[in-house]
Amino acid sequence: MTAEKLARTATLGAALPALLLALWWVATADSTDPYVPPLSLIFSTFPETWTAERLQHDVIPSLARLLSGFVLAVVIGVAAGVAVGSFHGLRHTLEPVLEFLRAIPSPVLIPVVILFAGIDDTMKILVIVYGCVWPVLLNTVEGVRAIDSVLTDTSRCYGINRSARLRHLILPGASPHIFAGMRQALSLSIILMVIGEMFAASNGLGFSIVQFQRSFAIPEMWTGIIVLGLVGIALSLLLGLIERRALAWYFGLRRSQRRE
Amino acid sequence: MTSTVSKPPLTDTRPMLDVRGLKKVYGGGRTDPVEAVRDLTFSVAPGELVCIVGPSGAGKTTLLKCIAGLMQPTEGEVVLGAQTVSGPPAGMAVVFQEYGRSLFPWxxxxxxxxxxxxxxxxxKARRTELVVKALSAVGLEHVHDSYPWQLSGGMQQRVAIARAVAYEPQVLLMDEPFAAVDAQTRADLEDLVRELWRRLGVTIVFVTHDIDESVYLGQRVIVLSSSPTVVMEDVTVDLPAERDQIGTRSSQRFGELRTRVYSLIQQAKHHHDL
Incomplete structure (x- = not known):
């Protein structure tokens, strides 16, 4: 991509958010409703609310929970997905159970998890893991099953077996699907992090937003929501960056197929 | 020009590849069983280049998969060297028709x-040596760091051939490898296979549906019937070992052989229609 093209993409990408912010600004400029403060007030509250101390006290713990939950979910989801996708029998046995477990919304488990894991970080991480593992697992199963049979035959003919098969055939072959699952899991992980922190916590983004709301610090509450959105954008950009590197071959392959 | 005439394998030399009474029936259980291959017996001597040709749907792919150890025959056996094939054997390399799907895109x-x-x-040192040698043997010394999908179809198939050559197999199986490339590339790749075969002395089993290709490449052409498959005839190709696309293909003997194989295939097609 040329610099000029990149600049144009960036401009286009920034245009809509800028427009929405402008609309928000104009619509709330004369607002006297304490629950919908003017955007200007929210902006001016921002620096005093999100100080370095608060970032350390609330944002860092939130990120730590989110990332531990997400990474654990990916590891478990990929491992289980490879196993389920590789063995017919296992898939047929597990399918009804998986469908049942997947249908249980993760937040509903919070009271249950609190019973045996308490209200500390373990609970919050477990809730994230439980919610995020499904998209990763199911996409991995799909990815493993979608691996080309000619490639599988080729691997067998050339003695690529066991661990080499996993490393050189199954994981890279399923990786486009795995990344699709990870993208879904990432947005879920943010939601579940916030819900977990709203339930029972003494710090974190979800906790602060609820605290602000309960103490009628409405502009502060809004800034918290904005921070949450920014965290989401940053994480999704980061995942996109990793994906573009890891799947460079896949995007190249797709481009070459479109040319034909 | 030497006019070496290839002979059928002598009985006192052990064949490199021996296919004995091979039968493959698909299905059963809930569906009606389909007999793809009825009874195939032939052998390939060390260093031979044998083409297998048959009408479409003749169970060529089934046969090849059984030879490659990717599929278990219902009856009969495939023997490579002295060992019965029960899974993909170490001394065998395969070049598939679908080059785009057989190379690792990552x-x-x-x-x-x-x-x-x-x-x-x-x-490591030996690997590097083999890779460099194999890629230069197929004329691809300049694309080591490209990805397969950045190359043309013909070049991708060359990569697959290089991979097979570098593997140093006793037997090289080729499953309609040039069916999906254009005519000019196909001629080049045919000459490449002849050249590699003569230089490396590897045993090659080349499956194709193209009659001209089978006669041009092979020392022998095994003609299969349509499904359920048996060997119709084993045609010895007594063309000179030095072959070229124009001279060989326009020679009278080539014409006679291709007519022979062609009429066998026609016979094979009508055989089961009766």
Whole structure:
């Protein structure tokens, strides 16, 4: 991509958010409703609310929970997905159970998890893991099953077996699907992090937003929501960056197929 | 020009590849069983280049998969060297028709050729040597770090051939390898196979549906019937070992042989219509 093209993409990408912010600004400029403060007030509250101390006290713990939950979910989801996708029998046995477990919304488990894991970080991480593992697992199963049979035959003919098969055939072959699952899991992980922190916590983004709301610090509450959105954008950009590197071959392959 | 006439394998030499009474029936259970291959027996001597040709749907792919150990025959056996094939044997390399699906798209050309050698636990220096030699043998010394999908179809098939050559197999199986490339590339690749075969002395089993190709390439052409498959005839190709696309294909003997194989195939097609 040329610099000029990149600049144009960036401009286009920034245009809509800028427009929405402008609309928000104009619509709330004369607002006297304490629950919908003017955007200007929210902006001016921002620096005093999100100080370095608060970032350390609330944002860092939130990120730590989110990332531990997400990474654990990916590891478990990929491992289980490879196993389920590789063995017919296992898939047929597990399918009804998986469908049942997947249908249980993760937040509903919070009271249950609190019973045996308490209200500390373990609970919050477990809730994230439980919610995020499904998209990763199911996409991995799909990815493993979608691996080309000619490639599988080729691997067998050339003695690529066991661990080499996993490393050189199954994981890279399923990786486009795995990344699709990870993208879904990432947005879920943010939601579940916030819900977990709203339930029972003494710090974190979800906790602060609820605290602000309960103490009628409405502009502060809004800034918290904005921070949450920014965290989401940053994480999704980061995942996109990793994906573009890891799947460079896949995007190249797709481009070459479109040319034909 | 030498006019070496290939002879059928002598009985006192052990064949490199022996297919004995091969039968493959698909299905059963809930569906009606389909007999794809009825009874195939033939052998290939060490260093031979044998083409297998048959009408479409003649169970060529089934046969090849059984030889490659990717599929268990219902009856009969395939013997490579002295061992019965029960899974993909170590001394066999396969070049598939679908080159685009048989190369690892996430590996570069070099890595694609090298990966099987790593699994053979060859030392690094030896691997590098084999990869460089194989890629230059197929005329691809300049694209080591490209990805397969950046190359044309013909070049991709060359990579697959290089991978097979670097593997140093006793037997090289080729499953309609040039069916999906254009005519000019196809002629080049045919000459490449002849050249590699003569230089490396590897045994090649080349499956094709193209009659001209089978006569041009092979020392023998095994003509299969339509499904359920048996061997119709084993045609010895007594063309000179030095072959070229124009001279050989316009020679009178080539014409006679292709007519012979062609009429056998026609017979094969009508055989089961009766």
């Amino acid at each position: 590996l570069t050309v070099r890595q694609n050729v090298e990966l099987p050698l790593k699994e053979k636990k060859l030392p």
